[in-house]
Amino acid sequence: AELISLPRSFDAQNGQLDLELSPSLAAAMMRALDVLETYPFQSTEQILSSFLPNLETYRTLQDYGIDDPSLKARLDRTLNEGLQRLKARQNTDGGWPWWQEPESDPYITTYVLFGLFRSRQAGITINQDVLQRAIDFLKTAAPQLTGSEGPPQPYQWDRLAFQQYVLSEA
Numbered sequence: 767a768e769l770i771s772l773p774r775s776f777d778a779q780n781g782q783l784d785l786e787l788s789p790s791l792a793a794a795m796m797r798a799l800d801v802l803e804t805y806p807f808q809s810t811e812q813i814l815s816s817f818l819p820n821l822e823t824y825r826t827l828q829d830y831g832i833d834d835p836s837l838k839a840r841l842d843r844t845l846n847e848g849l850q851r852l853k854a855r856q857n858t859d860g861g862w863p864w865w866q867e868p869e870s871d872p873y874i875t876t877y878v879l880f881g882l883f884r885s886r887q888a889g890i891t892i893n894q895d896v897l898q899r900a901i902d903f904l905k906t907a908a909p910q911l912t913g914s915e916g917p918p919q920p921y922q923w924d925r926l927a928f929q930q931y932v933l934s935e936a
Contacts, residue, residue, distance in 0.1 A: 795823060803844060810855050810862050810874050814881050817848035821881070825888045845890065852878055853896060860899030861907070872907040875900055876929045883935055901936045904929060 772778060799820060805812070824841045827834065855862055861870025862878045879900045886892045907929075 813851045820844045860903035873925045880932050
């Protein structure tokens with residue numbers, strides 16, 4: 767039995783419920799990978815947010831010794847495409863922008879560097895120059911903890927902690 771709780775303000779006559787069952791988590795993940803592959807990625811964040819689930823599926827195949835040649839070929843292709851897109855977006859200062867603007871952003875650079883290190887841990891070859899330039903950018907990027915809005919916001923501390931974590935992994 768599964769309980770579905772709706773807010774009192776919700777009018778159950780004006781909605782619908784779609785329920786999808788999968789025989790396993792792996793089966794559900796395959797459908798999600800299909801959606802990610804056909805999503806029109808434009809921002810750096812979207813590229814990486816598609817790349818990471820493919821990477822973790824790849825790592826799962828490795829960790830559990832699962833032999834699925836068609837899935838492995840698909841993951842090899844999507845991971846290679848994702849890495850090429852990310853590499854093409856790296857700015858000359860070593861960082862990555864949110865979109866295609868020239869200004870690099872410390873947070874999105876941290877997120878990309880995290881993905882690249884996860885890739886490296888999975889045995890995927892990552893160009894050391896790409897990694898080092900990103901590390902150098904983050905080491906020189908001023909923490910974005912001040913602004914016109916007054917004292918630092920909690921999300922700014924979270925971003926700084928994430929940046930420090932990724933740099934410590936580097």
